[in-house]
Amino acid sequence: MENLSNIGTIKDILLKNGFSFSKSLGQNFLINPTVCPRMAELSTADDETGVLEIGPGIGVLTNELAKIAKKIVAVELDKRLIPVLGQTLGEYDNVKIINGDVMKIDLKSLIEQEFGNMRVVVCANLPYYITSPVIMRLLEENLPVSAITVMVQKEAGQRICAKVGTRSSGALTVAVNYYSKPSMLFEVSAGSFMPAPKVDSCVIRMDIGDNPTVEVKDRASFLKIVKSAFGQRRKTLPNALSAGLGISKQSVSEILNKSQVPLNSRAEQLTMEQFGVIADNYYTFGKE
Numbered sequence: 308m309e310n311l312s313n314i315g316t317i318k319d320i321l322l323k324n325g326f327s328f329s330k331s332l333g334q335n336f337l338i339n340p341t342v343c344p345r346m347a348e349l350s351t352a353d354d355e356t357g358v359l360e361i362g363p364g365i366g367v368l369t370n371e372l373a374k375i376a377k378k379i380v381a382v383e384l385d386k387r388l389i390p391v392l393g394q395t396l397g398e399y400d401n402v403k404i405i406n407g408d409v410m411k412i413d414l415k416s417l418i419e420q421e422f423g424n425m426r427v428v429v430c431a432n433l434p435y436y437i438t439s440p441v442i443m444r445l446l447e448e449n450l451p452v453s454a455i456t457v458m459v460q461k462e463a464g465q466r467i468c469a470k471v472g473t474r475s476s477g478a479l480t481v482a483v484n485y486y487s488k489p490s491m492l493f494e495v496s497a498g499s500f501m502p503a504p505k506v507d508s509c510v511i512r513m514d515i516g517d518n519p520t521v522e523v524k525d526r527a528s529f530l531k532i533v534k535s536a537f538g539q540r541r542k543t544l545p546n547a548l549s550a551g552l553g554i555s556k557q558s559v560s561e562i563l564n565k566s567q568v569p570l571n572s573r574a575e576q577l578t579m580e581q582f583g584v585i586a587d588n589y590y591t592f593g594k595e
């Protein structure tokens with residue numbers, strides 16, 4: 308097997324196949340040979356694990372995952388890459404490539420069909436134009452997945468891994484923390500990719516437990532409160548929530564008072580538990 312992370316090999320493969328990068332598909336391929344083995348190892352995949360990969364590109368990460376995991380299913384949108392992947396990963400019988408859009412494919416059925424009772428993890432160098440929607444989709448659909456290890460833009464990774472209740476946190480921080488425990492694994496410089504993006508990247512892992520980190524009456528209300536609270540993050544909660552939820556400031560104040568949350572708080576100061584109590588009181592507001 309050729310060393311797929313070698314820049315010469317990659318250029319050769321791309322040239323042979325007449326491949327040109329698509330900016331709109333977020334095609335920045337890894338050329339730093341140390342990154343993929345590290346990512347594969349930290350994904351927690353082992354010889355009993357099935358791995359769902361998103362956007363294999365020419366298969367640099369897939370190649371490393373195939374060495375350590377039981378089975379890899381990689382979903383790639385760009386059909387020009389399917390024959391290339393056939394060449395680069397041909398020697399592995401535990402890799403299946405699917406030509407499809409990760410935002411449209413039925414992931415629950417795919418995981419059931421392809422992995423059966425195996426433990427499943429996700430590992431991917433994500434196309435950055437859909438970072439948040441992909442992460443939220445993977446988390447919201449309650450897929451039988453125990454960890455999600457992804458390369459994202461450094462800023463997005465820092466936001467996701469920020470501590471809830473601090474200025475660096477945002478709606479994505481709280482939403483991700485509801486479903487999982489995120490952690491920053493390592494940073495990757497822009498020069499590790501071809502073509503080099505404008506920003507640095509990082510690899511994060513979200514470990515998913517059996518239950519959400521905070522019990523709430525209605526998940527949709529919780530996510531709506533989080534989104535509204537951060538919708539106008541500079542404003543105090545009565546203003547932000549009134550605008551985001553489309554209810555009067557008076558009603559929001561009643562909900563906050565019942566939740567024992569000071570009216571002058573801002574979204575970035577709240578704990579997971581406070582978001583949970585506000586969401587529960589919003590859900591039952593007017594029903595009791």
Ligand code: SAM
Pocket residue numbers: 332333334335336337361362363364365366367368382383384385388407408409410431432433434435437
């Ligand atoms: N894994 C490769 C690597 O690390 O070198 C490529 C990563 S590149 C950042 C993102 C990959 O995702 C590209 O191969 C791109 O074609 C693919 N992609 C873009 N949008 C996609 C989508 N909606 N569904 C599946 N794959 C997608």
